Amino acid sequence: ETGVTQSPTHLIKTRGQQVTLRCSSQSGHNTVSWYQQALGQGPQFIFQYYREEENGRGNFPPRFSGLQFPNYSSELNVNALELDDSALYLCASSLGGTGMKTQYFGPGTRLLVL
Amino acid sequence: RKEVEQDPGPFNVPEGATVAFNCTYSNSASQSFFWYRQDCRKEPKLLMSVYSSGNEDGRFTAQLNRASQYISLLIRDSKLSDSATYLCAFRSSSNTGKLIFGQGTTLQVKP
Numbered sequence: 292e293t294g295v296t297q298s299p300t301h302l303i304k305t306r307g308q309q310v311t312l313r314c315s316s317q318s319g320h321n322t323v324s325w326y327q328q329a330l331g332q333g334p335q336f337i338f339q340y341y342r343e344e345e346n347g348r349g350n351f352p353p354r355f356s357g358l359q360f361p362n363y364s365s366e367l368n369v370n371a372l373e374l375d376d377s378a379l380y381l382c383a384s385s386l387g388g389t390g391m392k393t394q395y396f397g398p399g400t401r402l403l404v405l
Numbered sequence: 406r407k408e409v410e411q412d413p414g415p416f417n418v419p420e421g422a423t424v425a426f427n428c429t430y431s432n433s434a435s436q437s438f439f440w441y442r443q444d445c446r447k448e449p450k451l452l453m454s455v456y457s458s459g460n461e462d463g464r465f466t467a468q469l470n471r472a473s474q475y476i477s478l479l480i481r482d483s484k485l486s487d488s489a490t491y492l493c494a495f496r497s498s499s500n501t502g503k504l505i506f507g508q509g510t511t512l513q514v515k516p
Contacts, residue, residue, distance in 0.1 A: 293450075322502065333409075333492050333506030334449065347503050381448055385502060393439075394504060396448040 293317060295384050295397035303403045304372050312367045312400045314382035322346070322387030323365040324394060325357060328379040340365055341387045369402075377404045406431050411493055411507035419515055422483045426510045428493030429475040437496040438469055438476045442489045443509065449492055452478075483514045 294317035304310050316323050322341045326334035336349035340359035354370040363384075369376055379401050383394035410429045418424050430438075438455035453460065455467040455476050466479040476493055490509040496502060 293448075324502065324504070326504075326506075331413075331508065333411075333494075333508045334504070336503045336505065339502060349503065383504075387502060393451055393454070394502070396450070398448050 293384075293395035293397065295382065295395055297380075297382055297397040297400050299400060300398065301401045301403075303405065305405050306372055306374060308372050308404075309368065309370045310372060310402060312369075312380050312382075312402075313364065314367070314384075314397055315364045316382075316384030317395055320384035320386050320395075321363050322385045323359055323363065324383045324385070325365070325367045326381045326383065327351075327376075328381060328399075329375075330378075334381055337367065346387070372404045374404050377402060408432060408505050409493060409495065409507040411510050413508055413510060415511040415513050417513045417515060418483055420483055420485060422514075423479065423481045424483060424512060425477055425479045426491055426493075426512075427475050427477050428507050428510075429473075430493075430495050430505075431474065432495075432497055432505075433471075433474060434497055435474075435495040438467075439494045439496075439504070440465075440467055440476075440478050441492040441494060441506075443492055444489050449506075452491070480512075483512075485514050485516065488512055488514045 324339040325337040328334040338348040385394045440452040441449035443449040459468040493507045494504045
């Protein structure tokens, strides 16, 4: 086990709703990255948080936003949900700073948008 | 051209076979390379990092060819438990630590 936890494990929402996903990083890790994995695809980078600041963003619209808390846990918020947002959302924790270290993934949250 | 390309397979091989996967990348500034294993409906788990000189971990061997911009994963003496999707990933020179993944190659090892 990586020590990275995510909640909830599964979620069903309808189009237009908002969702918040949560991630607790591995003890000692100060960096959390979020990825979206659609069926049959590899994970796509959404953004990364390092010491409570956004530290890089992938090609996702502003309705995808996030937070990192002083204990380094993190939230991913998605507003105005679309059908294509249905995916597995993964967070990965690592020890950041110079020389980025290995990223360890949590079990993911499966989001279905109807 | 896609940033990372992998043959999605599936690769169907008998137990004991040797199988190899390649993954090509387009960004020559890529600095770090990885192979992840993902079981059905689970999260990706790091299988091994790929070093310039090549590296081996038991039955698994990873190699990097910077000139041709690809990495490879060789699995010897395949086991039923090796059945999974294998994702290649690389990290560019940016400080974000962003990983760029291929779509994955599915391996099915048959008895």
